[in-house]
Amino acid sequence: MRSEFEFIQHIKKTFSLDRIGDDCAILPKDAETDMVVTADMLVDEIDFRLEWTTPEQLGWKVLAVSLSDIAAMGAEPRWSMLSIAVPQAIWSSDFLDRLYDGWFDLARQHNVELVGGDISKTSGKLVVDSMVGGEVPKRRAILRSTARPGDAIFVSGELGGAAAGLELLEDGLRLENELMNCQRDLVLRQLQPVPGLDVSGQLQSRHLASSMIDLSDGLSSDLAQICEQSRVGARIFADKLPLPSDMKQMHFSFDEKLNFALNGGEDFELLFTGSKEKILNAEIPEIHHIGDVTANVGIIELVRDGKTEILEASGFRHF
Amino acid sequence: MRSEFEFIQHIKKTFSLDRIGDDCAILPKDAETDMVVTADMLVDEIDFRLEWTTPEQLGWKVLAVSLSDIAAMGAEPRWSMLSIAVPQAIWSSDFLDRLYDGWFDLARQHNVELVGGDISKTSGKLVVDSMVGGEVPKRRAILRSTARPGDAIFVSGELGGAAAGLELLEDGLRLENELMNCQRDLVLRQLQPVPGLDVSGQLQSRHLASSMIDLSDGLSSDLAQICEQSRVGARIFADKLPLPSDMKQMHFSFDEKLNFALNGGEDFELLFTGSKEKILNAEIPEIHHIGDVTANVGIIELVRDGKTEILEASGFRHF
Numbered sequence: 001m002r003s004e005f006e007f008i009q010h011i012k013k014t015f016s017l018d019r020i021g022d023d024c025a026i027l028p029k030d031a032e033t034d035m036v037v038t039a040d041m042l043v044d045e046i047d048f049r050l051e052w053t054t055p056e057q058l059g060w061k062v063l064a065v066s067l068s069d070i071a072a073m074g075a076e077p078r079w080s081m082l083s084i085a086v087p088q089a090i091w092s093s094d095f096l097d098r099l100y101d102g103w104f105d106l107a108r109q110h111n112v113e114l115v116g117g118d119i120s121k122t123s124g125k126l127v128v129d130s131m132v133g134g135e136v137p138k139r140r141a142i143l144r145s146t147a148r149p150g151d152a153i154f155v156s157g158e159l160g161g162a163a164a165g166l167e168l169l170e171d172g173l174r175l176e177n178e179l180m181n182c183q184r185d186l187v188l189r190q191l192q193p194v195p196g197l198d199v200s201g202q203l204q205s206r207h208l209a210s211s212m213i214d215l216s217d218g219l220s221s222d223l224a225q226i227c228e229q230s231r232v233g234a235r236i237f238a239d240k241l242p243l244p245s246d247m248k249q250m251h252f253s254f255d256e257k258l259n260f261a262l263n264g265g266e267d268f269e270l271l272f273t274g275s276k277e278k279i280l281n282a283e284i285p286e287i288h289h290i291g292d293v294t295a296n297v298g299i300i301e302l303v304r305d306g307k308t309e310i311l312e313a314s315g316f317r318h319f
Numbered sequence: 320m321r322s323e324f325e326f327i328q329h330i331k332k333t334f335s336l337d338r339i340g341d342d343c344a345i346l347p348k349d350a351e352t353d354m355v356v357t358a359d360m361l362v363d364e365i366d367f368r369l370e371w372t373t374p375e376q377l378g379w380k381v382l383a384v385s386l387s388d389i390a391a392m393g394a395e396p397r398w399s400m401l402s403i404a405v406p407q408a409i410w411s412s413d414f415l416d417r418l419y420d421g422w423f424d425l426a427r428q429h430n431v432e433l434v435g436g437d438i439s440k441t442s443g444k445l446v447v448d449s450m451v452g453g454e455v456p457k458r459r460a461i462l463r464s465t466a467r468p469g470d471a472i473f474v475s476g477e478l479g480g481a482a483a484g485l486e487l488l489e490d491g492l493r494l495e496n497e498l499m500n501c502q503r504d505l506v507l508r509q510l511q512p513v514p515g516l517d518v519s520g521q522l523q524s525r526h527l528a529s530s531m532i533d534l535s536d537g538l539s540s541d542l543a544q545i546c547e548q549s550r551v552g553a554r555i556f557a558d559k560l561p562l563p564s565d566m567k568q569m570h571f572s573f574d575e576k577l578n579f580a581l582n583g584g585e586d587f588e589l590l591f592t593g594s595k596e597k598i599l600n601a602e603i604p605e606i607h608h609i610g611d612v613t614a615n616v617g618i619i620e621l622v623r624d625g626k627t628e629i630l631e632a633s634g635f636r637h638f
Binding site: 007008014020041086096100104116123124 | 320323326327329330333334336338339343344346348349350356357358359360361362363364365366397398400401402403404405410411415416419423432433434435436437438439440441442443444446448450452637638
């Protein structure tokens with residue numbers, strides 16, 4: 001059976017869709033500005049679970065996921081639409097009020113205006129579809145397809161925390177119970193991710209990133225997207241991957257932590273390339289050099305303990 | 320329990336949302352042009368049924384519903400995003416390919432470009448969320464809030480056909496079986512509506528409409544929206560309502576037909592106001608004068624057989 005990536009490629013090819021393939025589509029706005037738009041659909045029991053998220057966290061996360069796409073283009077968010085398919089039991093409760101409260105908590109931080117959306121009933125699961133529009137200086141959107149051999153590879157923030165948090169939730173830990181601080185932090189990385197708009201803004205204003213993508217599916221998958229679309233390869237170093245300090249205090253083995261960081265997904269950090277020297281000189285807080293772009297097209301090498309292995313893309317897939 | 324309209328009003332007020340309340344939100348684009356955006360979410364067993372729609376018809380309809388919103392603003396569509404929550408059984412079939420075929424059949428007629436979207440798995444029902452962006456000359460979007468007492472009220476096309484078609488489907492009639500032509504036409508009005516972009520374009524280019532809305536929920540509801548937002552009333556005439564000729568050949572009583580036309584919804588025709596003389600002189604095909612705007616704020620009068628009754632809004636509601 002075809003994967004979702006294969007299906008999207010098939011639709012793209014069948015109908016000649018040129019604007020699909022980046023974190024956002026780029027559309028002309030005016031002489032100085034391009035518009036970027038993105039859509040993200042989250043489904044109960046697939047992309048979140050009502051049993052372990054609060055409505056406020058869900059409202060926050062559905063916007064955060066789209067803002068992360070806007071950040072990945074080096075753009076700034078402006079407006080949003082939110083469509084929700086609502087089961088009767090949820091309609092009868094204060095769930096939606098609380099969902100909008102959480103949505104607006106994040107929206108206010110980035111001056112995002114809610115301009116529309118839709119509400120439908122469903123006899124199935126809760127579904128939330130988030131659409132965000134943003135702006136970027138003309139022809140300055142940062143693409144996946146423009147990494148060059150010799151560029152350094154960076155990530156913002158830390159990797160694998162959201163996946164570790166998901167595992168804690170699956171193990172039965174809940175925020176409303178007594179948790180260690182490190183557990184609480186990891187669970188919050190899963191439930192309430194912070195989009196990388198600050199780092200993105202600095203990269204954009206100083207023209208530092210040659211390519212960028214957000215880490216939604218997992219480093220191995222998302223780096224493979226950059227490699228494929230830029231026709232390059234990559235070499236990354238296991239000992240350079242920034243694991244959350246919270247994770248270091250816990251029972252996870254190094255292999256588990258490495259797996260979270262490489263394949264876990266949902267960190268919503270930024271993965272970007274560019275001149276190592278220029279980026280390091282910019283002194284952007286919390287960014288980490290993890291490897292380099294190579295000319296070895298389509299191949300991602302992982303260097304661990306002095307040995308090199310080939311890293312296959314194995315992040316999150318719906319299908 | 321609050322209705323969906325009450326909930327949207329509540330959210331609008333709580334978070335000071337100025338751009339919500341028309342068929343589309345209006346956003347500035349450049350010196351000559353405004354952008355309009357709209358979102359429509361359709362859910363299996365609520366807004367459509369897989370047992371009686373083909374995938375192609377569903378793809379067509381989800382776009383048609385949004386194009387109808389674009390038409391209601393006097394705008395032209397440009398681009399779209401489509402998000403879909405897909406049950407496993409549908410993923411494993413050719414359903415989605417056929418859905419996109421139907422979507423593109425309509426999109427090509429109006430040069431709408433698919434620029435993005437999302438696909439998620441669901442263990443619940445199929446959900447499709449359609450987002451369309453369009454353009455309109457600066458400050459020329461046609462609103463719901465600008466009808467004036469003395470304006471005439473018009474509709475494009477015929478009313479009640481989609482609701483009659485829905486009743487035929489609920490009675491077990493199917494397009495793949497042998498149907499009378501009139502039955503087939505009514506069922507197609509339900510399954511494959513045609514957005515009013517042609518009429519809308521003529522109204523826009525000749526500056527003829529003082530206000531406009533699309534007929535999605537039903538004439539009584541949608542006219543109430545214009546009356547409420549314009550702070551006016553309306554008087555409409557039962558014998559002026561354009562019932563589909565297909566409906567005349569069938570077993571429906573006049574009361575049933577009138578109910579379909581007033582409260583049925585999903586005709587996706589346009590309801591608009593303006594100067595009776597100017598609009599009639601423009602000789603736009605297939606438009607019908609059905610009544611007049613009054614100063615009787617919030618009251619819709621229905622004149623039938625020389626008697627006047629008050630018409631309450633009773634179109635489709637999810638909640």
